[in-house]
Amino acid sequence: MMANSLVYGLVLVCMITGTTGSFMVTDNPYEQYTTHRWPDWTTPRGGYWTSSPSPGQDLTGRMFSVMSGSVVTFRGPLRYGNINAFTVCLRIIAEATPGAAIFTLTTSNSATLTLRSMPSGYELTVGQASKNLQPVSAIPSFGKLWPWTSLCVTWDSNTGMTQMWKDGKMSVRKGMWRGQNFYGPATMTLSGFEGQVTDIHMWDKVLPLSGLRSYNQGWGYPFGNMLSWRDMGYTSQGYAILENAFESQGGPAEKDSTGKQQRRHWRRHGELGNVVQGGADSVGGCFGLRKRCGKSQVLLE
Incomplete structure (x- = not known):
């Protein structure tokens, strides 16, 4: 009887401790694909939280319609180790709002990557460095996947070179945050724009031109190994709707x-x-x- 009481007391203490934090403590690794904010689930305050089934969901042919003030967070598979390079691609339909963050990426070592829409092009922030990128050089073979705007960003730690791609245009390469690393699983947050988003992928390498072209054309590209629209854990808060994507x-x-x-x-x-x-x-x-x-x-x- 005393042993049972002791176990019950420990469980109660853990539950009380868990409700004061952001994440539910669990031994099941799949639970970490989705966010469980206990205060919002038990006593909702100004918004509703929805989450994907663990460990992830195939979102092929689907899109998120994100309204002003809402937040959608995407999580990929659990993986650890240094990330020395990356490519991030997504498709959006959004109104141009200068200074608005299109997405923010964070990793286990608190390193962040943010892409913002600017009056002239885009601003990419990697760690503590920022560069303005303006895709201007057209590559005819890329074309456009109407009605979507396809965006890709690449960065290589060894050289510090970063570059952006928008539909059939690319920016010049610029150097930033050379020699730095990201670490651990990636989390992407959408909260700064109003519109639609689909086909989010992230790779732990710089994709070659052929891979970027295939993504831009909408077929034959490799799925992301850090974030993949084919196996995505997500959490949404506020007015964000998962619905059928527009045909392209x-x-x-x-x-x-x-x-x-x-x-x-x-x-x-x-x-x-x-x-x-x-x-x-x-x-x-x-x-x-x-x-x-x-x-x-x-x-x-």
């Missing part, structure tokens, strides 16, 4: 060897094809030369 149209049309304009292709995230029939969520997970998925038929080329 590749463009602009390019000329073939005969000089004629090629017809544009409709692309779904990670796939290339012509959507014959169906809605926004009708072709997710369809692969092969020809396959029916729900009420839609997709012909891959």
